[in-house]
Amino acid sequence: MRLLIFLWALPTTLIGVAVGLIWLLSGAKLRIANGVLEIHGGWVGYWLMRQSGFAAMALGHVVLGCSSGVLEQLRPHEYIHVRQAERWGILFVPAYLLAGLWQAMKGRHIYYDNPFEREAFAAEGIAKEMARGVDS
Ligand SMILES: [Zn+2]
Incomplete structure (x- = not known):
């Protein structure tokens, strides 16, 4: 089942690998954890953060x-x-981009009102509360 899930997500993962290679060439570091490639640092990441707040x-x-x-x-x-x-x-x-555009067309925020982001922010809050030992 994990293999099917991995294959189903593979087209998006390949975009991530292409972007990740650029980051690695700029000096980023790679770590593999929980079946995920985590890439951080390098001047591309630093530059993006400075330019766009990424x-x-x-x-x-x-x-x-x-x-x-x-x-x-x-x-x-x-x-x-x-x-x-x-x-x-x-x-x-495409679903992520369309969801953001749909929110923008309705006069809402393209990023913060995107349902994919709302789910991630909600789960992030729960994870932080669990890490602090707070019941919610
Ligand atoms: Zn997000």
Whole structure:
């Protein structure tokens, strides 16, 4: 079953691998954890953070972070996007983009009101509360 899920998410993962290779060439570090390639650091990540406020993103089974510290902090959020990519497979990127555009067309925020982001932010909050030992 894990193999089927991996294959279903593979088109998105391959985009992540292509972007990740660019990051690695810029000096980023690679770590494999929980079946996910985690790539952080390098001047591309640093430059993106400076230019756009980018911190981290997930593309299939690849998670990219501008630094190891940021990646550590945002891992629960990004892993929700990994699970979403496993659920949506080849449809993940178009569904994510269309969901954001739909929110923008309704006068809402293209990023914060995107249902994929809302799910990730909600789960991130739960994970942080669990890490602090707070019942919710
Ligand atoms: Zn997100």
